[in-house]
Amino acid sequence: MSNITSEEREKLLEYAVKYSTPLYVYNGDLIIQRYKELYEYIKWNKLRILYAVKANYNVGILKLLKSSGAFLDTVSPAEVHLALKLGFAKEDILYTANNITDQEMHEVKNLGVLFNLGSISRLKKYARAYPGTEVCLRFNPDVVAGAHKNVMTGGDITKFGILLSEVDAVKEIVKEYDLKVIGLHEHTGSGIGETEKVFTSMKNLLGIASRENFPGLQFIDFGGGFKIPYKPTTPRIDYASFGEKIGAIFTEFCERYRKELYMYFEPGKYIVSEAGILLVEVNTLKQNRERLIAGTNSGFNHLIRPILYGSYHQIENLSNPAGKPKVYDVAGNLCETGDYFAEQREIPEIREGDILAVKNSGAYGYSMGSLYNLRAMPAEVLVINGEDILTTKRLSNSELADRLIDSYLK
C-alpha cells in the first residue's frame, strides 16, 4: 500500500475544504485499473469478473464500472433494481442472496436475472415456482478462510451454501423440476491470505462439477475474497502467479468436463478498497491519563470495519505529515464506547483542526454505514482523471430529521 504523495495530499485537503468533512473520496482510475488487471492476472479466455456491489454501491462507481464492461454480483432486490436502472443488462447480473422470502424471490425473478441459490430449502421453493428454468447453485466449499471469523463463509459454522455432500439431494430436485443448472458457485471468505486455501476450495467445488452430476454447466463461479494489504508492512499477494495456478486448475477441469466453461470471480474489496479514503477532521484532543485521544467528526456509523472485524486502516495526518509522531487513540463522535478508528497508533502530531485520511476505506465503508446517533452519512466524491465529481451529497441535520418525519406513518 503506497503512501499518499504530497500532490495527492494537497488535492485531498482541497476536497476537504470544498466538500467539507467527513468525506469519502474515491480514485476512479484505480478502481478501473484494479478491475481490468484481474483479466491480466487470470489467464482464461472465458473469464468474467463480477463486481460485488455490496462492497460499494456508489452510483458513480457503478457507472464507471459499467463503462468498462463490468459484470455484477448482487445480494438484494434493491441492488438488482439499481443495476438495471443504471443500464446493466440482466444477463450480466448474478443474484446471490441468502435467506430470502418468497416475495423477494418473485420480485427478482420478474427482473430476469439469474439466481444463485444456496440452500436446499430455497432450491425446492424456487423449483416449484419456476420449473424448467436456468439456475446457479451455491455450495459450501468446506474450507475455512478469511481475514476474520465474521467473513469466513465456508466450513462447518456458516449459513452459506449447500453442503457438497448434499449433491444427490440437489440432483433429485433438479431432475423432478427439470431445472437447468448452468452454474456452480462457492465463496470461501473475504481477505483470504492463504492462496492454497483458494485452490482447495476450487478443487472441492470442481469435484462435484461432473457431467454426470451437472451436464449443462456454462460457468463456475469461485466468489470473491481477493486480499489487499491494509497494513503498510503486509506484502501484496502475487496475483500473477495466483492467476496462473487458477488457470491450470481450471484447464484440467475443463478437459475432464470436455467443454471450455466460463470462469467467474466476484471480487468487491479488491476493486474498490484501496481506491477509497475517508477524510475526517479532528476537533477534540484529550489526554485521559495514559491515553492521548484524537476525537474526530466521524465514527463507526461511517466506517464500521475496525470495530466489526478489528480491521486495521492506515491513518495519515494530511495537515501535518512531517509532525513528530505521537501515539493516539483515534476516536469518533458517537455516543458509544467502542467508537474508534484506531487505538494506540503512532501518527505525526495531530492538532485540533487537522484532517486525517483513513485509508483503504473504499470497500464496506459507506455501504455498511448507518444513521446511528442520527448523524448523516458523509458526502462521496469520485475522482476520474483528475476531475472531482460529487456523487452523493451529505444530508443536512434538518434534512435528516425531515426524512424521518416524512417516512413516519401516522
Ligand SMILES: Cc1ncc(COP(=O)(O)O)c(C=O)c1O
Ligand atoms: C457471495 C459473495 N461474493 C463476493 C463477495 C465479495 O467479497 P470480497 O469483497 O472479499 O471480494 C462476498 C463478500 O462477502 C460474497 O459474500
